[in-house]
Amino acid sequence: MDVVEKANAARQKRWTKDRKVGEGTYAVVYQGREAATGRKVAIKKIKVGQFKDGLDMSAVREVKYLKELAHQNVIALLDVFSSKTNLNLVLEFLDTDLEMIIKDRSLVFLPADIKSWMAMTFRGLEFCHRNFVLHRDLKPNNLLIASDGQLKLADFGLARDFADPGYKMTCQVITRWYRPPELLFGARYYSTAVDIWSVGCIFAELMLRTPYLPGESDMDQLKTTFRALGTPTEEDWPGHTKLPDYVPVGQFPKTPLRELFTAATADTLNLLGKCLIYEPRKRISAKEALSHPYFFALPYPSHPSKLPKTASQLAASRMAEEAETNVDMNGPGPAVKAAPPNRLKRKMSGDDIGRSVARKLDFSQPAAA
Template sequence: MSASKSRWADEDPETEAIIAQQKREKEEKKRAKAEKQRQLDEAKRAQDTAQTDNSAQAPNGDSGPPKKRRRLSNDPDATADDEVPGSEKQAQKKPSTLLRFPVREWGTCRHVDNYERLNHIEEGSYGWVSRAKDINTGEIVALKKLKIENSPDGFPVTGLREIQTLLEARHQNVVYLREVVMGNKMDDVFLVMDFLEHDLKALLDEMREPFLPSEIKTLLLQVVGGLDFLHSQWIMHRDLKTSNLLMNNRGEVKIADFGMARYYGDPPPKMTQLVVTLWYRAPELLLGADKYGTEIDMWSIGCIFGELLTKEPLLQGKNEVDQVSKIFELTGPPNSQIWPGFRSLPNAKSLKIPSNSSSLSGSLPLLPRSRFPYLTNAGLGLISELLALNPASRPTTKQCLAHSYFREDPRPKPKEMFPTFPSKAGMEKRRRHHTPEAPKRGQEAPELDFAGVFGGAPGGDSGEAGAGFTLRLG
């Protein structure tokens, strides 16, 4: 006999029929209740979806607040829907997890004693650079101690800018800042950076012959590539020169020394005109411009290009007046056709432009072929654009990288094929460069008189007539 069958079934068929009928009714009620619960769940989901759509369409809250608080993923309190037995949410319910993302945390700097200083390399305008070894890993690094002693306002803004920009400028052609370490005093602040064996200025001084054309292209592409990344991050370097371009024995070049770098905007804000080392300073800065953009970096690239070609700095002025005269000797005098609005610059009012210079064409003039006898026409066009007097005529980094000069023969040499050079930084102090130092922060721009630039009156502080040359036109 079945366990579910009544023991009186055989004796009373009527009772058995009644029991079977009750079972059917009970099962019917269960199915109706489950169907009703399913409909309630679907109605609630539709209502939640409608409230979400209304909130998206009326972010100011015109549709009123939601009737129930939405449960977060890490909310330990379960809602009523999750507690309903047999519901879909109960079946899909999983333990809540809190997602965590790696972020920088505040902490103390490591001590400089974690590094063993090996030898001094050189002194710059904003710090002393030494070669050091990480005691824990044995890696060789560059240790730069910031100059803080003569800063009247506490921590120098140049150091803050250098740290900030280097932390943001993560690029293969920008020197890598590993960390900032401290000494025993608050004035002992050190930047720990990757060590590179050479700088381009020291290499050019030691080389018997300049770099090959294919090597110059490779060097320029790397420098302009790194500068393109900086400009895309709204960072101006403002002190590009060959001594600030480091190179290792694998042919890799990295931009260094960000003491004068700063963020800028569009339109650029009012800034100091006393930036960039004199021999690499753009003419608009020398004429007193206090609003400028990335064009000043492109002028410095043009000076570096010329230095790579000739092994000597292209424009070696004794002072600001002499520097302006050497620029105009190379490019020709400015006029309103090739440089509109230059007369509005503060120091341009004293310039006495020769009368016959106004007849020059308004097109961009090429630099004299005699200064770069082995340069191709495309190369001469590129350096002429980079050293254009009018900042608006200079190419951007992207335009420079796409120039036909880099696509003609000889093609850029692969970095792996670059020659190696003995490292001066690894053995002894680098030879002192015979170049002017970068301007120091807080230094006031001198009052300049450019009346004698084109001859006839003493120029600069050396008393040389016409700052050392007479301009010939035609």
């Protein structure tokens, strides 16, 4: 056994797979733990033996970009090892995603909560874009939630760098409901604006509690988009009729966002509208979004630890708190802690919205490495 094989065998022994928690076409995800400490992890086993070149490009991309991107709002890659014909990615364990939160009808969202999730999404995305990485598959179930409430961008299997602006890229990326119209029209040259459109769709979904633009096919996706936002003109989006896959879809009037998002503030609608501009070059950037008045007006973003939690998250939090309380049995007694707020079926109040629950995120702090 050579040095590389020995190192791989040592890494493999460090981690234990406990149970399968998900399976896709090319990968199986397990809940696992670190053998020495018992720390929970997720182990993504990618089946590489079936590919003619030996390794799926999505696996290569995921390893490449996660090793490069260390940020509190991007999922952490802890280790990589191979076994037989499989590549195993060891990731921090996050058992909840934003889609689960949105679909849990027992949870009530405050405007401050949505603002917090959006702030963390833009922070993670700004870090990716600053490092010349496009995510290209942003959607609620790829935004994972940690036990402390931090939101983290995950699943970088479709990510790629965009340092060379003249390089052709595929338009067959981003899950359809979150795919911008330039990709639906076959654009091969694009940049960070494609991710911003996806974030706009997620923003709308958080307010509606249902997908904003759920098309049944690529053509229906365009129709659904134009029905919601109006058919673009050459004035709105110069040159879009020259895109490779352009086809006329029909004429739909522009409907003000206010008609659907009746409870949203002017700042909310302004930021949403800037994410969903047809002309990609005019869409707001992630960096600009973080300085938008939306994030600095009342209510301030909820502190991540105060965000709504699913029943399973609440149970896990209680277990963690009990474990902390029982650490020092010989001391003067456990410190008295305020119980975590139970946000299940909770009613909104003016105090919640304006003061007591809302906590401002500190955007001035450097990104965690």
